[in-house]
Amino acid sequence: MTTTHLTHITEPPGVAPGTGYTHVVTGTGRLVQLSGQVAFDEHRNLVGEGDPKAQARQVFENLRRCLAAAGADFSDVVKFTIFMTDIAYLPAVREARDEYLSGLPLPASSAVQVAALFKPEVLIEIEALAIVRE
Template identity: 70%
Template sequence: MAELTHIAAPEGVAPASGYDHVVWGAGRFVAVSGQIALDEHGALVGAGDPAAQARQVFANLRRCLAAAGATFDDVVKLTYFVTDVAHLPAVREARDEALGAGRRLPASSAVQVAALVRPDLLLEIEAFAIV
């Protein structure tokens, strides 16, 4: 695990809720492509259910990070793409379950999009890590 530095609110920037504005570290950079709520067989998990889809997405992210020798402790940035910002509470709950309560959170961006690659997908999440 890389030693990461977190800055919750740089001088002159309003504090954030649920993420740190700046995170950095030294090590090997790992980029994980946007993950969607498909299981290992390519079947959708959680049709119409943002909480179930978010849990599957974080499970997929965990597997992708592990393939690179990383964990959620190494993640410096998460980007959330949602079809409706009303899904964000479910995404945050799944994130907190996956990353562990009380830990420092990575930098984050959340974007509402008109559509994802399939109409039955409600969210997609990508991750950047330093190992």
């Protein structure tokens, strides 16, 4: 599937279909790399302590704002890397992602359970790569 300047290959020959992500995304343009975002608001207050859904929504809002600062949006994202302190948070992350990417092809994605993030109350961190049409 082609979206503007990106091509999404959801089922490469000989590779099992993915659920909730695209295996390959290619494109041309300017690379934008976002640092991992956590559920801090603009005053560095944690949103949703102990609540993975609230944290995931804040993380995606932060990603949206960072993308906008680079002249990009979620349609330009080619890859998410999701770090969680419990893989059981993945449904909450996908729910928030689907709210922000509604109607868009899903980017490539990796989801990793980690022993800890930089603060014990932070449950989720997501970094992103985007390619913006020039």
